[in-house]
Amino acid sequence: MPDKILEIRNIKREFHMGTEIVRALKGVTFDVAAGEFLTIMGSSGSGKTTLLNILGCLDKPTAGEYILDGTGVGKLSRNELAKLRNHKIGFVFQAYNLLPRTSALENVELPLFYNSSISARERKQKAIKALEAVKLADRLDHTPSQLSGGQQQRVAIARALVNEPVMILADEATGNLDSRTSYEIMALMQELNQQEGKTIVFVTHEPDIAAFSGRTVMLKDGKVLKDTVNEAKKSAKDVLASIPVTDDY
Amino acid sequence: MNVMNLIRIALRALQRNKLRAFLTMLGIIIGVASVIAMVAIGQGSKKSIQDALSSMGSNMITIRPNSNVTAGARLDATSVQTLTIDDVKALQKQAQYISFISPAVSTRGQAINGALNWPTSMQGVSPQYLDIRKWHVKEGNVFTEADVNTAAKVCLLGQTVVNNIFAPGEDPVGKIIRFNKIPFNVIGVLEAKGENAFGQDQDDVILAPFTTVQKRILATIYFQNIYVSATNENTTKLATAEISDILRRSHRLKPADEDDFAVRTQEELINTFSSTSQLLTILLTAIAGISLVVGGIGIMNIMYVSVTERTREIGLRMSIGARGIDILLQFLIEAILISITGGLIGVALGITASKLVTTFLSWPTLISQSSILLSFLVCGMTGVFFGYYPAQKASRLDPIEALRYE
Ligand SMILES: Nc1ncnc2c1ncn2[C@@H]1O[C@H](COP(=O)(O)OP(=O)(O)OP(=O)(O)O)[C@@H](O)[C@H]1O
Numbered sequence: 001m002p003d004k005i006l007e008i009r010n011i012k013r014e015f016h017m018g019t020e021i022v023r024a025l026k027g028v029t030f031d032v033a034a035g036e037f038l039t040i041m042g043s044s045g046s047g048k049t050t051l052l053n054i055l056g057c058l059d060k061p062t063a064g065e066y067i068l069d070g071t072g073v074g075k076l077s078r079n080e081l082a083k084l085r086n087h088k089i090g091f092v093f094q095a096y097n098l099l100p101r102t103s104a105l106e107n108v109e110l111p112l113f114y115n116s117s118i119s120a121r122e123r124k125q126k127a128i129k130a131l132e133a134v135k136l137a138d139r140l141d142h143t144p145s146q147l148s149g150g151q152q153q154r155v156a157i158a159r160a161l162v163n164e165p166v167m168i169l170a171d172e173a174t175g176n177l178d179s180r181t182s183y184e185i186m187a188l189m190q191e192l193n194q195q196e197g198k199t200i201v202f203v204t205h206e207p208d209i210a211a212f213s214g215r216t217v218m219l220k221d222g223k224v225l226k227d228t229v230n231e232a233k234k235s236a237k238d239v240l241a242s243i244p245v246t247d248d249y
Numbered sequence: 250m251n252v253m254n255l256i257r258i259a260l261r262a263l264q265r266n267k268l269r270a271f272l273t274m275l276g277i278i279i280g281v282a283s284v285i286a287m288v289a290i291g292q293g294s295k296k297s298i299q300d301a302l303s304s305m306g307s308n309m310i311t312i313r314p315n316s317n318v319t320a321g322a323r324l325d326a327t328s329v330q331t332l333t334i335d336d337v338k339a340l341q342k343q344a345q346y347i348s349f350i351s352p353a354v355s356t357r358g359q360a361i362n363g364a365l366n367w368p369t370s371m372q373g374v375s376p377q378y379l380d381i382r383k384w385h386v387k388e389g390n391v392f393t394e395a396d397v398n399t400a401a402k403v404c405l406l407g408q409t410v411v412n413n414i415f416a417p418g419e420d421p422v423g424k425i426i427r428f429n430k431i432p433f434n435v436i437g438v439l440e441a442k443g444e445n446a447f448g449q450d451q452d453d454v455i456l457a458p459f460t461t462v463q464k465r466i467l468a469t470i471y472f473q474n475i476y477v478s479a480t481n482e483n484t485t486k487l488a489t490a491e492i493s494d495i496l497r498r499s500h501r502l503k504p505a506d507e508d509d510f511a512v513r514t515q516e517e518l519i520n521t522f523s524s525t526s527q528l529l530t531i532l533l534t535a536i537a538g539i540s541l542v543v544g545g546i547g548i549m550n551i552m553y554v555s556v557t558e559r560t561r562e563i564g565l566r567m568s569i570g571a572r573g574i575d576i577l578l579q580f581l582i583e584a585i586l587i588s589i590t591g592g593l594i595g596v597a598l599g600i601t602a603s604k605l606v607t608t609f610l611s612w613p614t615l616i617s618q619s620s621i622l623l624s625f626l627v628c629g630m631t632g633v634f635f636g637y638y639p640a641q642k643a644s645r646l647d648p649i650e651a652l653r654y655e
């Protein structure tokens with residue numbers, strides 16, 4: 001059994017809406033090993049985003065324990081959480097969240113601005129390397145409005161990679177993309193997972209996307225419904241090769 | 250997080266919205282420019298008044314008659330008559346701190362030379378008057394004590410009078426002119442002195458022995474003024490006290506009586522006029538300062554809009570590791586950059602405006618370093634003060650809610 005990068009024990013998250021209490025997570029427990037590619041599935045409102053926010057240290061659980069890479073997250077201050085996000089986590093959002101009117105390069109550089117140990121030269125080098133990894137080395141100066149949706153998401157992935165995090169968290173990262181572009185993104189994810197050994201937690205509600213991961217946690221009403229290892233893991237590269245390029249009309 | 254990075258982030262954010270940044274700056278630019286121009290104009294006029302007054306001789310002392318309370322109804326200073334030749338003699342004999350003394354009595358009238366005539370005033374003075382005023386004759390000679398004793402009909406002409414009653418190139422010295430029908434022998438011409446601090450032409454005057462004016466024109470024994478010059482600039486205070494003492498004795502005033510004369514030093518005059526122009530400067534600066542505050546409110550307004558507009562950006566920055574303080578500083582630095590840049594442009598504009606005022610309106614201006622420094626400081630503080638609350642609002646956002654903001 002490889003090292004556990006992430007352990008959650010009986011995580012609960014309640015939202016207080018006036019007098020009403022919304023129980024988004026009602027006690028979720030699982031581990032993620034280093035180098036694993038995990039998808040979290042579930043119907044809308046099942047608590048996927050809430051869980052991912054907690055895993056990404058953007059939110060704190062109401063109850064339960066969360067250990068990330070050996071550190072208990074529960075006791076950390078806001079600033080320590082920010083540092084953790086900067087050093088250990090790369091986020092990819094459904095809406096890309098790139099800065100408008102800002103070049104791809106500068107967008108990717110962004111996380112490094114909040115890491116004072118990195119010089120301006122290193123920052124640029126690392127950003128270019130990350131953009132090369134997502135095959136956008138020829139689009140450094142393009143602003144988001146000059147890029148396609150898939151390219152924008154790849155910039156966002158490069159931004160998630162640039163600080164060399166131990167894990168990448170993606171919330172419906174393919175939700176706004178057509179299926180071909182989705183497969184391209186998944187092929188990129190698989191490559192990062194297999195070649196760079198990045199741990200990936202990927203939220204989706206599309207089963208064909210989940211099929212590219214090694215394991216799927218199914219949520220329902222804030223609880224783990226199923227936690228299954230995916231025996232017949234598909235290669236996104238192969239799937240891409242099998243569909244004709246002239247799919248569109 | 251180092252500050253250089255934050256400055257870079259703030260600069261990039263401003264670059265993305267150049268026009269808006271400039272429009273926000275405009276308030277500050279106008280505020281600073283007007284502060285600097287107003288202070289420059291105020292200081293300039295103050296300095297020119299001071300210069301003009303001290304060019305008259307900063308150790309000059311003026312004695313005027315003053316209304317006496319015991320006389321019942323207070324009278325206008327010019328109609329009060331208390332100064333006589335006895336006072337001049339007493340001062341000449343007893344005062345130690347006085348180097349020159351001249352009584353003065355003046356009257357208006359028509360100066361005529363042949364077919365040319367000119368309305369002007371004649372000042373009856375003693376020869377020492379020119380020493381007190383630091384004035385010289387350009388041609389001819391000054392009248393003498395003998396002329397004073399005999400009430401001689403001799404006079405010195407100011408340049409303006411010469412220009413108006415003599416043809417160009419004609420030498421006035423030795424000619425006879427008439428003033429109020431009385432013939433006067435022109436024995437000298439005064440060098441041109443130009444306008445005084447209040448815009449009066451100092452050359453529009455005829456000087457004659459005071460006895461002549463008193464006896465032959467006004468038929469009076471009183472003076473309107475006595476001008477005195479202290480031995481030097483440091484003895485003006487002593488001289489003033491001494492003069493008061495001597496005049497009180499000479500006028501036989503009892504200890505309880507108020508002075509029936511007033512002694513003014515040039516310094517007091519300077520202070521009087523300085524304080525008026527100071528008040529004006531303060532007023533103008535206050536108005537300009539208000540526009541600076543309005544500019545600051547403009548910054549605050551735009552920063553609030555900017556924070557709301559960039560809520561998602563703030564959420565994103567937090568999700569990739571920005572701490573609250575990083576966000577706070579980013580927005581604060583943006584506000585400060587706007588105000589400081591506005592300040593710089595404002596300083597440049599203010600200096601240019603002051604120069605233009607001097608060039609085209611020929612108003613004196615004096616750009617003081619302190620006003621530049623002050624408005625710069627105020628700018629920085631405006632940035633911090635008005636930028637802080639929006640920045641704090643940004644830093645306190647919840648990252649998840651900020652990311653979800655539409
Ligand atoms: N900030 C909040 N305040 C109140 N309730 C919330 C908040 N965030 C989430 N919830 C509630 O928690 C539950 C889970 O929400 P969550 O966003 O995690 O669902 P999800 O699985 O991501 O759904 P989807 O697939 O539609 O994105 C929902 O019922 C939602 O209404």
Ligand SMILES: [Mg+2]
Nearest residue numbers: 048049050171
């Ligand atoms: Mg969701």
